[in-house]
Amino acid sequence: MEYVKGTPYFCQVSEKIKQYPYINKDLKCDILIVGGGIDGAILNYYLSKKYDVTLIDKSRFGRSCTSCATVLLEYQLDDYAEDLLAFMSEEEIVSVYQMGLDSIEKIDEFIKQNGNLCHFRKVPSFMYTNSIFGASGIEKEHQFRVKHNFKSKLFTNETNPFPFEIKAGIYNEDGGAEFNPYLFTKQMIESASNQTALFENTEIVKIVENGDGFIAQTNFGDKIACNKIILATGFNFSLMEEKDLCERVISYTIVTKQIKGLNWKHNALIQDDQDPYHYLRILPDNRLIFGGEDTKFKLKPINDKLARKKYDKLTKDLKALLPDYAHEIEVEYKFCGAFGSTENNLGLIGETETPNLYYFLSAGANGIINAMYGARLMQDIIEGKENPFAHLFSPLRK
Ligand SMILES: Cc1cc2nc3c(=O)[nH]c(=O)nc-3n(C[C@H](O)[C@H](O)[C@H](O)COP(=O)(O)OP(=O)(O)OC[C@H]3O[C@@H](n4cnc5c(N)ncnc54)[C@H](O)[C@@H]3O)c2cc1C
Known part of the structure; x- marks a missing residue:
């Protein structure tokens, strides 16, 4: 398979x-x-x-x-803390977030000891919504983080520093990292x-x-x-x-050709709150990697026709998200892979x-x-x- x-x-x-x-x-x-x-x-x-x-x-x-793997290395999990309360206590969620932050430090330690052969860099992360309904979820997650002393900055439509529209977003200055997973x-x-x-x-x-x-x-x-x-x-x-053992999911990814002058606030890792969600980052060689559009599967993991549709949708969505770069967005790599999801x-x-x-x-x-x-x-x-x-x-x- x-x-x-x-x-x-x-x-x-x-x-x-x-x-x-x-x-x-x-x-x-x-x-x-x-x-x-x-x-x-x-x-x-x-x-x-x-x-x-x-x-x-x-x-x-x-x-x-x-x-x-698109490799947005972040301490938060897929769901908001509020939704995870059905499966873990508040203290446990805080500990898991803390373990996530510690893990990024451990990777940093490994790189410092062994050399940076995998394009590792620490970057901020930004989780946002562009829907009015999603804004309250973002605000609650921000409050949870502030309450438990995680660095968290809330941006709104008025204060948005990114080149795409948002209703609300949480910016974590020291919450993320990236590398080449291979x-x-x-x-x-x-x-x-x-x-x-x-x-x-x-x-x-x-x-x-x-x-x-x-x-x-x-x-x-x-x-x-x-x-x-x-x-x-x-x-x-x-x-x-x-x-x-768990729910199985296929996630789809596109990587663009190099784009001149590509940048936004400290190259933050970007994730939205849509269902299915999307994630985006700038690669060190000035390409965009954009993925998501996850589909569940039971027996046959990858359907080629569906994958092609997903790549086309991702390309269209990326151009719509970043209109300033739309004319330069040309996709060079397309791939998809499976991962597991637990409650x-x-x-x-x-x-x-x-x-x-x-x-x-x-x-x-x-x-x-x-x-x-x-x-x-x-x-x-x-x-x-x-x-x-x-x-x-x-x-x-x-
Ligand atoms: C599109 C996509 C985007 C993702 N983005 C992120 C992200 O941004 N951040 C993040 O943290 N995670 C991300 N993930 C998840 C991440 O990729 C997985 O958590 C990780 O790759 C799992 O690694 P693994 O070693 O378990 O699996 P694999 O890489 O599949 O390795 C399993 C290995 O086991 C070997 N194997 C299997 N059976 C046998 C056998 N019987 N005998 C010998 N060898 C065997 C296989 O050959 C394989 O090499 C993403 C996943 C996908 C698909």
Whole structure:
């Protein structure tokens, strides 16, 4: 089944980087991570500092849904705090927001230690509405943030500094960041390469419990004996007991050719409140990346005809949103990919009903930040430490 289609910009513009071998003999390790997308890469980076880890991917690292992420790295979740109160307490929402901010700092720390090979930069974020009905939601979210000491500035039609119309919007000066997700994944993997066994082009086709651990069998027939297995396989649920873990969504993206003089307030990340929503940012090489128009799916993920319609709609909407740039907007890349959505907007991270078998699946349009704090949660779980947020991420939660 295909979960990614089109020409994912982030891979297309990146030089072909180091490839890793496939498995050709039986192996042993303490922890086997299956799936080398951005989730598996982040988890591997942190776990391999302490444990004997093997990371394996059936394809090439970072080339599945990871390569499609638009990468607006933000601390807030997909829904407003007010709507999340049905699933979390106010204190929990505040803690999750704080974990989001801390995760951006952790990425910054990683970049400072390892070099900026993935076009990372911190930028503000701006969430806005252009409807009168949406304005009260924005104002309430602003009040929630101010009440809990998050930096938040409310703009209205009169004070709007952006080149598109708004009724209201929340500006977070230090609430966001961006990078190339493919390069970040490769950098995380490469940075841990001295302490991990890394294999590409090797699929795990079967997992069997064998008393004190597991035997994971590859498509080549080689076997990996391990004590713990973590499935970071994104949308490939074939190895999972439960197949209906979350709502699945396809999100569509266009990237324009370079546009001269493109800028707005500090290159803020932009997100609207429409249903389906849209997100927009300026890429470091002066292109616009614009996406959204999400559609749900159950069995067949990508419908080519629908994808073409969505790309056309995104192109039209982008021109209408930014009339000053409309004559220069020419689309060069179009792609779409799948991600999962849960009620509380948080990933499925933790132990399953089978002891020592774990899921590490980020969720939501903010999945990358989910994976950053999920990696810290997973370390606690592996070490048997209490973590006050484990229940919010548990794959066994209802
Ligand atoms: C269009 C779009 C826009 C997005 N925008 C954002 C955004 O702005 N901000 C944000 O934070 N998030 C965003 N996301 C979400 C983000 O992309 C995901 O959270 C993230 O990519 C999930 O990474 P992953 O590693 O779980 O999945 P994947 O990248 O799909 O990786 C899973 C890997 O597992 C491997 N695999 C599967 N089965 C097996 C097996 N049996 N054996 C071996 N390997 C296996 C696959 O080959 C694959 O490489 C967006 C997603 C999409 C689709």
